[in-house]
Amino acid sequence: MAEQEKEASFPAKENFSEWYNELLRTAEIMDVRYPVKGLYVWHPFGFSIRKNVYAIIRELLDKDHQETLFPLLIPEHEFMKEAEHIKGFEEEVYWVTHGGTNPLDVKLALRPTSETAIYPMYKLWVRSHADLPLKLYQIVNTFRYETKHTRPLIRLREITSFKEAHTVHATWDDAAAQVDEAIRIYIEFYRQLGIPVLPSKRPDWDKFPGADYTIAVDALMPDGKTLQVGTAHHLGDSFAKTFDITYEDPEGEQILAHQTCYGISERSIASMISIHGDDKGLVLPPQIAPIQVVIIPIIFKDGTEVLEACENVRSTLGSAGIRVKIDDGDNRPGAKYYKWEMKGVPIRIEIGPRDLKNNAAMVVRRDTGNKEQIPLDNIKNEILERFDNIHADLLAKAEDEVQSRIFDCETLDEVREKLPQGIARVHWCGVKECGLKLEEDIGAGILGIPTGQDENVTGKCPVCGADATTRVYVARTY
Amino acid sequence: MAEQEKEASFPAKENFSEWYNELLRTAEIMDVRYPVKGLYVWHPFGFSIRKNVYAIIRELLDKDHQETLFPLLIPEHEFMKEAEHIKGFEEEVYWVTHGGTNPLDVKLALRPTSETAIYPMYKLWVRSHADLPLKLYQIVNTFRYETKHTRPLIRLREITSFKEAHTVHATWDDAAAQVDEAIRIYIEFYRQLGIPVLPSKRPDWDKFPGADYTIAVDALMPDGKTLQVGTAHHLGDSFAKTFDITYEDPEGEQILAHQTCYGISERSIASMISIHGDDKGLVLPPQIAPIQVVIIPIIFKDGTEVLEACENVRSTLGSAGIRVKIDDGDNRPGAKYYKWEMKGVPIRIEIGPRDLKNNAAMVVRRDTGNKEQIPLDNIKNEILERFDNIHADLLAKAEDEVQSRIFDCETLDEVREKLPQGIARVHWCGVKECGLKLEEDIGAGILGIPTGQDENVTGKCPVCGADATTRVYVARTY
Numbered sequence: 013m014a015e016q017e018k019e020a021s022f023p024a025k026e027n028f029s030e031w032y033n034e035l036l037r038t039a040e041i042m043d044v045r046y047p048v049k050g051l052y053v054w055h056p057f058g059f060s061i062r063k064n065v066y067a068i069i070r071e072l073l074d075k076d077h078q079e080t081l082f083p084l085l086i087p088e089h090e091f092m093k094e095a096e097h098i099k100g101f102e103e104e105v106y107w108v109t110h111g112g113t114n115p116l117d118v119k120l121a122l123r124p125t126s127e128t129a130i131y132p133m134y135k136l137w138v139r140s141h142a143d144l145p146l147k148l149y150q151i152v153n154t155f156r157y158e159t160k161h162t163r164p165l166i167r168l169r170e171i172t173s174f175k176e177a178h179t180v181h182a183t184w185d186d187a188a189a190q191v192d193e194a195i196r197i198y199i200e201f202y203r204q205l206g207i208p209v210l211p212s213k214r215p216d217w218d219k220f221p222g223a224d225y226t227i228a229v230d231a232l233m234p235d236g237k238t239l240q241v242g243t244a245h246h247l248g249d250s251f252a253k254t255f256d257i258t259y260e261d262p263e264g265e266q267i268l269a270h271q272t273c274y275g276i277s278e279r280s281i282a283s284m285i286s287i288h289g290d291d292k293g294l295v296l297p298p299q300i301a302p303i304q305v306v307i308i309p310i311i312f313k314d315g316t317e318v319l320e321a322c323e324n325v326r327s328t329l330g331s332a333g334i335r336v337k338i339d340d341g342d343n344r345p346g347a348k349y350y351k352w353e354m355k356g357v358p359i360r361i362e363i364g365p366r367d368l369k370n371n372a373a374m375v376v377r378r379d380t381g382n383k384e385q386i387p388l389d390n391i392k393n394e395i396l397e398r399f400d401n402i403h404a405d406l407l408a409k410a411e412d413e414v415q416s417r418i419f420d421c422e423t424l425d426e427v428r429e430k431l432p433q434g435i436a437r438v439h440w441c442g443v444k445e446c447g448l449k450l451e452e453d454i455g456a457g458i459l460g461i462p463t464g465q466d467e468n469v470t471g472k473c474p475v476c477g478a479d480a481t482t483r484v485y486v487a488r489t490y
Numbered sequence: 491m492a493e494q495e496k497e498a499s500f501p502a503k504e505n506f507s508e509w510y511n512e513l514l515r516t517a518e519i520m521d522v523r524y525p526v527k528g529l530y531v532w533h534p535f536g537f538s539i540r541k542n543v544y545a546i547i548r549e550l551l552d553k554d555h556q557e558t559l560f561p562l563l564i565p566e567h568e569f570m571k572e573a574e575h576i577k578g579f580e581e582e583v584y585w586v587t588h589g590g591t592n593p594l595d596v597k598l599a600l601r602p603t604s605e606t607a608i609y610p611m612y613k614l615w616v617r618s619h620a621d622l623p624l625k626l627y628q629i630v631n632t633f634r635y636e637t638k639h640t641r642p643l644i645r646l647r648e649i650t651s652f653k654e655a656h657t658v659h660a661t662w663d664d665a666a667a668q669v670d671e672a673i674r675i676y677i678e679f680y681r682q683l684g685i686p687v688l689p690s691k692r693p694d695w696d697k698f699p700g701a702d703y704t705i706a707v708d709a710l711m712p713d714g715k716t717l718q719v720g721t722a723h724h725l726g727d728s729f730a731k732t733f734d735i736t737y738e739d740p741e742g743e744q745i746l747a748h749q750t751c752y753g754i755s756e757r758s759i760a761s762m763i764s765i766h767g768d769d770k771g772l773v774l775p776p777q778i779a780p781i782q783v784v785i786i787p788i789i790f791k792d793g794t795e796v797l798e799a800c801e802n803v804r805s806t807l808g809s810a811g812i813r814v815k816i817d818d819g820d821n822r823p824g825a826k827y828y829k830w831e832m833k834g835v836p837i838r839i840e841i842g843p844r845d846l847k848n849n850a851a852m853v854v855r856r857d858t859g860n861k862e863q864i865p866l867d868n869i870k871n872e873i874l875e876r877f878d879n880i881h882a883d884l885l886a887k888a889e890d891e892v893q894s895r896i897f898d899c900e901t902l903d904e905v906r907e908k909l910p911q912g913i914a915r916v917h918w919c920g921v922k923e924c925g926l927k928l929e930e931d932i933g934a935g936i937l938g939i940p941t942g943q944d945e946n947v948t949g950k951c952p953v954c955g956a957d958a959t960t961r962v963y964v965a966r967t968y
Contacts, residue, residue, distance in 0.1 A: 045614060046607075048565050048598065053611055056556035056626065063557070078534035079541070083648050084631055085584075087526050103590040108600065111635030112581040120526065122586065129524075133531055136523055148534065153562055153631070157589030170561050 024291050028235040039294045042164040050162035050169030060302035068204050077147040082129045085120040091128045094254045100221025104156045122155035131255035140260045149177035165282035176275040187270040194244035194274040205284045206297045206406035208414050212460030224248035231283040232414045236434045238487040241283050244274035294356025298399035305336040306352045310364030332392050424474050435487045439480030441473035459485035502769050506713040517772045520642040528640035528647030538780035546682050555625040560607045563598040569606045572732045578699025582634045600633035608656050609733035618738045627655035643760035654753040665748040672722035672752040683762045684775045684884035686892050690938030702726035709761040710892045714912045716965040719761050722752035772834025776877035783814040784830045788842030810870050902952050913965045917958030919951035928953050937963035
C-alpha cells in the first residue's frame with residue numbers, strides 16, 4: 013500500500029474507539045489476532061514501551077518495597093477461605109481441573125489477584141512487630157474470565173502486567189497511612205507518564221471484595237469516559253483473621269495484623285497512549301519512548317557530508333544516554349516522518365545540506381509539530397531541554413483537558429447533559445440508596461468521593477433533596 | 491536460636507541434597523511451604539538474584555533479538571496441531587476447563603512452552619524474505635504437571651522464569667547457524683555466572699518433540715549428576731508446515747520457513763548457587779550479588795571515627811556503582827560475618843580502630859576467605875580488581891572441577907565405576923539400539939555427542955564391539 017493511502021486510512025482521534033484499535037495495530041503495540049477472545053500479543057515495540065513504563069513504577073516502589081514472586085495457581089481451599097472475596101471473584105475465575113489426562117485432586121484457580129496466594133505465606137513470615145511493616149510487590153500475569161466486551165490493554169482475560177503490592181502493618185492507622193502513600197506513589201507514577209489522575213474513595217458498594225475501603229485513581233479518556241488506572245485497598249484485619257496473620261507485640265501478646273494491597277496494570281499504558289496520541293499516531297513522553305530521537309538525513313546528490321553530520325549527532329546524543337536512531341533507509345523523507353510520528357518518537361532531527369551550511373539541524377517536536385533550527389554545537393543540551401519541555405507540556409495539556417471536563421452539577425438533568433463530555437461533580441447525602449438510584453437514573457457510575465476535598469460541603473443531594481455530606485464524581489466508565 | 495547453634499546446624503555441602511534445601515531456606519532464596527506441590531515462592535533476596543541473572547541474558551539477547559510477550563493460554567485446537575509435539579507434552583499439560591462456574595467451549599492449555607502460542611502469529615507476521623530472520627524472545631511462566639519428585643529451581647510445576655527464544659529463517663542452514671549461535675550465547679551467559687557448561691547434541695530419542703535435532707548444555711552438579719541448563723532446537727520446517735509459515739522469496743515463490751527455539755530457566759540459578767556455594771552458604775559472582783560489599787564497623791568504646799570511615803568507604807564505593815551496605819546493627823561481628831557469608835556477599839570490609847591507625851581496612855573475600863589489609867586511599871580500585879579476580883577464580887575452580895570429573899571409559903564396567911563421581915565419555919557406534927541398551931544397562935542417560943569434538947574417533951562401541959563413529963557423554967541426570 014502506498015504511504016499516502018496509509019496516511020489517509022488512519023482514523024481521526026475523534027472516532028476514539030476506531031482510532032485506538034488502529035493505533036495499536038499501526039504503531040505495533042498489540043496484535044489482537046490471537047485465537048482466544050480477550051488475549052492479545054505484545055509486539056516488540058509495544059513491549060519496549062511496557063518496559064519503560066514498568067521501570068518507573070519499579071523505581072518508585074523499590075525505595076521501600078521489595079519485589080518478589082508468588083505462584084500463579086491457587087488451591088481451591090485457600091481461594092475459598094475469604095467469603096466476601098469469593099463472592100467478588102467467583103464468576104470470573106479460571107479453574108485448572110486437569111493435569112495431563114488426569115483430573116486433579118484439588119482444583120487450582122488462576123490468580124485473579126494474589127491475596128489468597130500470598131497471605132498463607134504471610135502467616136508464616138510475620139512473627140513479631142519487628143517484622144512490620146512488610147511491603148512486597150510483584151509484577152505478574154493475572155486472569156479474569158471477562159464476559160463483557162474485551163479490549164486490548166483495558167479489559168483483558170489475561171492481564172499480562174499486573175503490579176500488585178501487599179503490605180502488613182501493626183495497626184489500622186498504619187495501614188490507612190500506607191493506602192495514602194500508595195495513592196501518592198500512583199499520582200507520581202502517572203505524573204511521570206504525563207497523566208493527571210483523579211483519586212477518589214470508592215462508594216461502599218464498589219470497594220474491593222473483603223476490604224474496609226478502596227481509594228482509586230481514574231484517568232479521563234478522550235471519549236469522556238473514565239478509566240480506573242489504579243486502586244489501593246485498606247483490608248483492615250479481615251484477611252488477617254481469615255489467614256491467621258498475627259504478630260507478637262512488644263508486650264508479648266499476639267495481635268491481628270492489618271493489611272493493604274494496591275495495584276496497577278497495563279491500563280496505565282492504555283491511558284497514556286490514548287490521552288497523548290493524536291491524528292498522526294502515538295505521542296510518547298521522552299522517558300517512555302523506546303526511540304527518543306530519530307535523525308533523518310536529507311540527501312540530494314552526494315550525501316557523504318550529511319551522513320557524517322548525522323552520525324556525529326547520533327554519537328553525541330547516544331553518549332548522553334539518549335535513545336537515538338538514524339533512519340538512512342531508502343524511503344523518501346515524508347514516508348519516514350509518517351512512520352516515526354506514528355511511533356511517537358518525541359523529537360525528529362532533519363539534517364540537509366542547507367542546515368549544514370549554518371552548522372545547524374532542524375529539530376521537530378512530535379507533540380506540537382514545532383520546528384526550530386538548532387546549532388549543532390549545542391544539540392545535546394537543546395534536546396535534553398526539549399525532553400523536559402515536552403513532558404511538562406504534555407502533562408499541562410492533559411491537566412487542562414481534565415479540568416475543562418469536570419462539571420459541577422446540581423440536578424440529575426445537568427448530570428445527564430454533561431456526562432457525554434466528561435465528569436460530573438455532584439452533591440450527595442451519603443445514603444447508599446440515593447447513590448444507587450442516582451447510578452440507575454443516569455446510567456453511569458459514581459466514581460467516588462474526591463480525596464482531599466474541602467470539608468465544608470453545602471448543597472443538596474439531587475436524589476432525595478437532603479443536605480449533602482459530600483460531593484462525588486460521576487462518570488461513564490470503562 | 492543462638493547464632494552458634496544456627497551455624498552448627500547448617501549442613502555440609504557433602505550432603506548435597508540436604509545442603510541445597512537448607513541453603514534455599516537460610517539464605518532466603520525460595521520458600522517451599524506454598525500449599526501446592528511443585529510451586530515455590532521467591533523470597534525478595536532470591537528474586538534480586540534472579541533479576542541480576544536475567545539482566546545478563548537480556549543484555550546478550552537484546553543485541554539482535556527483540557523481547558515480546560505472548561498469552562499463557564493456548565486453545566486446544568492449536569495445541570493439538572503438531573503430532574510429535576503433543577506426544578511429548580500430553581501427559582504434562584495443565585488444562586483450564588472452567589471460567590467461573592461455566593465449562594469453557596474450548597479447553598485452554600497452560601503453556602508448557604510456547605511454540606503453539608507463537609507460531610499461529612508467526613504465520614501472520616512472516617510474509618517476505620525481507621522479514622527474515624525474525625528473532626524474538628520472552629521471559630514467562632510455563633507449566634508442567636510433573637509427576638516425578640519436584641525440587642525448587644530444578645523440577646517445577648510452575649517454571650517461573652522461562653526465557654524462550656523463537657526464530658524464523660529462510661533456509662535450513664540459516665536455522666542451523668542460529669542453533670550454534672544460541673549455544674554460543676548460552677556458553678557466554680554461563681561464563682558470566684562462573685559456570686562451565688558442556689554442550690552436546692542430544693541423541694535422537696531425547697530431542698525436543700517435533701525438532702530435527704537438539705543441542706543442550708549441561709552443568710555438573712556437586713553430587714556428580716548433570717543438570718540440563720539450556721537447550722536449542724532446530725525445528726526444520728515441521729512447525730512451519732503445521733502452522734503454515736511461509737515467505738515469498740525474491741522470485742515471488744512461497745517457501746516454507748525454517749525455525750529454531752531455545753530456552754533457559756531458573757535452573758541457571760540452581761546450578762550457579764550449587765556449584766559455587768560452600769559449607770558457609772551462598773557464594774555469588776560479584777555481577778550477580780544483590781549486595782556486593784558489606785562493611786562491618788569494629789567498634790570498642792567510642793565508634794564515631796570508625797563509623798565515619800565506614801561511611802566514607804560506602805560513599806566511595808557507592809558512587810562507583812558498587813552495591814554496598816554498612817551493617818551497623820547491634821549483633822556481634824561474628825554473627826554479622828555468618829549472616830553475610832550465608833548470603834554470598836563477595837567482599838566483606840572490616841574497619842576497626844587498629845585499621846584506621848594504618849589508614850586501611852581489612853578486606854575479606856567470600857570465596858577464598860582470604861584477608862588483606864588494604865589502604866583506604868585506593869579502596870575502590872582494589873575492590874573492583876577483586877571483583878574480576880573472584881569471578882575468574884570461581885570460573886577456573888568450576889572448570890577444574892568439571893575437567894577432573896570427566897572420565898574416558900572403554901567398558902560398561904568402567905562407566906559404572908566412574909559415574910558416581912561425574913561424567914563418563916565413551917565410544918559409541920551410533921546405532922540407537924546400542925545407545926538404549928547402554929542406558930538401560932548402566933541405569934544412566936546418554937547426554938549426547940559433545941559438540942566440536944575431534945572427527946577422527948578410534949575405538950569400539952562398548953555395547954556391540956563395532957567400530958565407534960563418535961564419543962558420547964554419559965551421566966546420571968536430574
